[in-house]
Amino acid sequence: xxxxxxxxxxxxxxxxxxxxxxxxxxxxxxxxxxxxxxxxxxxxxxxxxxxxxxxxxxxxxxxxxxxxxxxxxxxxxxxxxxxxxxxxxxxxxxxxxxxxxxxxxxxxxxxxxxxxxxxxxxxxxxxxxxxxxxxxxxxxxxxxxxxxxxxxxxxxxxxxxxxxxxxxxxxxxxxxxxxxxxxxxxxxxxxxxxxxxxxxxxxxxxxxxxxxxxxxxxx
Amino acid sequence: xxxxxxxxxxxxxxxxxxxxxxxxxxxxxxxxxxxxxxxxxxxxxxxxxxxxxxxxxxxxxxxxxxxxxxxxxxxxxxxxxxxxxxxxxxxxxxxxxxxxxxxxxxxxxxxxxxxxxxxxxxxxxxxxxxxxxxxxxxxxxxxxxxxxxxxxxxxxxxxxxxxxxxxxxxxxxxxxxxxxxxxxxxxxxxxxxxxxxxxxxxxxxxxxxxxxxxxxxxxxxxxxxxxxxxxxxxxxxxxxxxxxxxxxxxxxxxxxxxxxxxxxxxxxxxxxxxx
Numbered sequence: 144x145x146x147x148x149x150x151x152x153x154x155x156x157x158x159x160x161x162x163x164x165x166x167x168x169x170x171x172x173x174x175x176x177x178x179x180x181x182x183x184x185x186x187x188x189x190x191x192x193x194x195x196x197x198x199x200x201x202x203x204x205x206x207x208x209x210x211x212x213x214x215x216x217x218x219x220x221x222x223x224x225x226x227x228x229x230x231x232x233x234x235x236x237x238x239x240x241x242x243x244x245x246x247x248x249x250x251x252x253x254x255x256x257x258x259x260x261x262x263x264x265x266x267x268x269x270x271x272x273x274x275x276x277x278x279x280x281x282x283x284x285x286x287x288x289x290x291x292x293x294x295x296x297x298x299x300x301x302x303x304x305x306x307x308x309x310x311x312x313x314x315x316x317x318x319x320x321x322x323x324x325x326x327x328x329x330x331x332x333x334x335x336x337x338x339x340x341x342x343x344x345x346x347x348x349x350x351x352x353x354x355x356x357x358x359x360x361x362x
Numbered sequence: 363x364x365x366x367x368x369x370x371x372x373x374x375x376x377x378x379x380x381x382x383x384x385x386x387x388x389x390x391x392x393x394x395x396x397x398x399x400x401x402x403x404x405x406x407x408x409x410x411x412x413x414x415x416x417x418x419x420x421x422x423x424x425x426x427x428x429x430x431x432x433x434x435x436x437x438x439x440x441x442x443x444x445x446x447x448x449x450x451x452x453x454x455x456x457x458x459x460x461x462x463x464x465x466x467x468x469x470x471x472x473x474x475x476x477x478x479x480x481x482x483x484x485x486x487x488x489x490x491x492x493x494x495x496x497x498x499x500x501x502x503x504x505x506x507x508x509x510x511x512x513x514x515x516x517x518x519x520x521x522x523x524x525x526x527x528x529x530x531x532x533x534x535x536x537x538x539x540x541x542x543x544x545x546x547x548x549x550x551x552x553x554x555x556x557x558x559x560x561x562x563x564x565x566x567x568x569x570x571x572x573x574x575x576x577x578x579x580x581x582x583x584x585x586x587x588x589x590x591x592x593x594x595x596x597x598x599x600x601x602x603x604x605x606x607x608x609x610x611x612x613x614x615x616x617x618x619x620x621x622x623x624x625x626x627x628x629x630x631x632x633x634x635x636x637x
Contacts, residue, residue, distance in 0.1 A: 161394075165381060165387060165390075165391055166380055166381065167380060167381060168380055192483070195482045195483040196482060197482075198482040198483070198485070198486060198512075199482030199485070199512040199515070202482065202485060202510075202511065202512040203511075203512055205507075205508070206508045206511050206512075209508055216530070217530065254516075257518065257522075258517075258518050261518040261521060261522065261545075261548065262518075262544065264548060265544060265547055265548065268547045268548060268551040268576075269547060269572065269575070271551065272547065272550070272551055272554070272572070272575045272576040273575055275554070275575075275576075276574075276575040276576060277575065331567055334567050334570075334582065334583045334584075335567065335583075336610065336613060337583050337584035337610065338565045338567070338583045338584060338587075340397075340584065340606040340609055340610050340613075341565070341583065341584040341586065341587030341588060341606060342452045342453070342565065342587060343394070343397060343606070344397070344401065344587060344591070344602040344603060344605065344606040345452040345455055345456050345587050345590065345591075346452050346455075347397070347398060347401050347602060348455075348591070348599060348602050349452075349455050351401070351405075353405070353596075353598060353599055353602070354455060354459070354594075354599070
């Protein structure tokens, strides 16, 4: 029963969701005035999802609590993490909610700049990984390097100065636009079709009960 | 995805009353049923012992065992993670196949495995998979629940947590398997900085260039899903991969016919797909 019940539930929920996508009477079926079956099920899923948040809190507390208790390396950061996590949660819950000034100030002053900082690091990381990885070894890498060079010049004003977009072939910008619109789009769509088919096969495997790894089985 | 095949044509009139009046509802239903029937047929062939085509060798799949072996020799842990971990998402289901495989290898080699998570519900499933792996390897006491960690559901909170963990724990193998967004390059570079062997498998086309540049092996798009099936080594599951290949061939033929028809001025295929 431990295996069979989840598999049957998975199949039934997959079928239900499929029917919601396809059949209008099911999608708009009203349990009572103004409330559809679909909205009720969506609400219960959202509710379960929110309750699961506590499991994340418990896991963080347990992992970092153990780090503090055993005085592992950098345990001070675990103390700080727990103080910030519970402090921010208490601030939001008991001192005015998410719209309160202290709560939004912390978000705007700390979290938003941290986000921007991490994003800005991407530029440096791409430079370092490109420097490490891009080596001209064969014909494909030569083509890739030439195209990358043209696309880069097509995006910057230096490229416009060297070869204007009003001249022959639209300059670097025109060639860049063609690369992005034709070969790049074609290959992305081809990969996209493969991804769609692969994901659908994965869905079918789970819905039909062939895929049991989410139950803890290793086969 | 069917919208990729649609050119700018007007949608035809609606559709037998009971179907949701969005574009491509009937075409999507037809494709779904066709592929479902194909999967069923291939599974029955596999169960009957009839020959099923083998999945071609995927280099990235063999790298998993090589990377875990390297980590075992160096005495350093293995790290596996995915960012987008919604428990109802097919990328997560495919990730579980890789997690089960890596957990099995780590349990049999007695190597420490660290799994970081951005989703609390999926974390509980991951913990169960890894625990089961150690149990089946006869080493239940070697399983450390603190090595299955929830970082944050906030994108860069998760990224910073994982990057910091990689810098501290210095894993010898870093597996980035699943759907990623902008954090992909930061995670891959964090692994490269500690000298980890890195294997990426993703269906996120936007992140593929970053993984190709920074990882030792990258499994692209469909290979990610086919690899998840190949890891099970069950002919019944291979059948679903064969069905997907047959469907792909059929779609390519449809695309070619549609392109030719559209060139000569007929929108027959486009109208059929938009129905």
